[in-house]
Amino acid sequence: MRVITVIVYKGIDKFANPYVGDRLDELNSLVKTLGWELVDSMEIKVREIVPGTYIPEGKIDELKEKSFLLGADAIIFYNDLSSRQIYNLSNRIDKKILTKVDIILMIFKDHAVSLEAKLQVELASLEVELPRLSGIGKAMEQIRGGIGLRGPGERETEIKKRHIKERIRTLKRKIEEIKKNRRLQLKERKNVFNACLVGYTNSGKSTIMNLLTKANVVEEDKLFSTLDTKTKRLFINGVFLTLTDTVGFIEDLPPQLIESFYSTLEVVKNANILLHVVDISYKFPEKRIEVVNEIIEDIFRRDNTEVPPMYYIFNKIDKIEDISVINRMAEKYFNGICISAKYSISVGKLHEILYDKAKEYYDKKSTLS
Incomplete structure (x- = not known):
């Protein structure tokens, strides 16, 4: 996987906060931990965060051109993007859009060994996925002009959300059982x-x-x-x-x-x-x-x-x-x-x-x- 990493900061942030470049370095380290190829890194300064796409039009065009020229498969943002922003950026740039959260979850999944760790990683992944499903549904509705009709894609999304909620409840029960057993073990070592x-x-x-x-x-x-x-x-x-x-x-x-x-x-x-x-x-x-x-x-x-x-x-x-x-x-x-x-x-x-x-x-x- 060939990727470009990005951190977005507002105008004066870099001068007020010396950690902007350092945070991008940390994201690059996360990418390398996955074994992916880092083809470029970008620090993007903006005046204001754009609600729909996080970054302004000019920066979107710049990212699209750079990702095409470098043959990048994905763009990874340090910043926490909403599901709507991820959806819109992906459509505009025509590349997979990921965030630091996604990368950490992938690393956790690779490194989880015990049953508890695997359950916790799955729970965290579903907790991230659930609000994103809702956000994508809203973004699709806005694209259609808010007609108010429910298509097959929306019905499928609702079904998936119900399954995720059920699985989250199951995972929490299983983790709680493991937690109780550990408390008993810790009590023996008190x-x-x-x-x-x-x-x-x-x-x-x-x-x-x-x-x-x-x-x-x-x-x-x-x-x-x-x-x-x-x-x-x-x-x-x-x-x-x-x-x-x-x-x-x-x-x-x-x-x-x-x-x-x-x-x-x-x-x-x-x-x-x-x-x-x-x-x-x-x-x-x-x-x-x-x-x-x-x-x-x-x-x-x-x-x-x-x-x-x-x-x-x-x-x-x-x-x-x-x-x-x-x-x-x-x-x-x-x-x-x-x-x-x-x-x-x-x-x-x-x-x-x-x-x-x-x-x-x-x-x-x-x-x-």
Whole structure:
């Protein structure tokens, strides 16, 4: 699949927001994770968003010409387009129109291993498809001039919507059953100290998990290589604890995906401490820290519970050329450590945190009992 990626921003946004180009880079990484060929990327500045097509006529013509000359099969927007906008753009440009949401769902589908992950991906896909079916129906009605007649295509759409709604209810029931079983398992482990790895996708959580527990979790330099949570036992100087790896987060994660994977992310609520893994070699690490912390805080806010103590693990220091970056992060995040999981640099510091906190937990329980 040959594709062109696009991010649209309003006039002053790029100057007010330095992340425009970075977000396009992230979309390009998602495309490469699928193994597709990226033939071009475009940053499109507009004065205002056009309701029917998102971008103005001139930009549509430019995209149409470029996609034809480069032999692109599809155009992928970082921005969240409505079903009407997707439908209209596809007709005008005569190419498949996709969004970041579609790409993430495809990656999730490829990487889902467990039954729960597969059910969650299907649920998220249907949650995205349902409103799009309604929007396409409205767009077709406008094209006909709003005559008010229902054709066979519309009746087929209504039938499909009913089937999707029924399937969504079935999936939610199945996921709830899995959720109940997991809660029972977590209840059995309630007296065992647990540390939970959280962080932006591709920050190195799975590498750390494998390094500490020999868990054989899939490690790839790709986004969302891990979709399933995995908990493993760990002994440090005679102290027993468990370590949990979780699905990575990403900026502007569609609400349908957050909702669908919420049951998986619930494991963080049983953690005694959170190990927030950060790729310190990324050019805006503070931005990604903010994205992850907002999602974590939302998970705990839903149950009106407190976020457990969080320790920042600044990973990939082997990729750092400017030592001032390490000093800056160390000053800003006093409860953080800098490591390279790939080359086992300063991993002893991580062992110390886990040992000290687990021992403190068991000593406190022993005193109370």
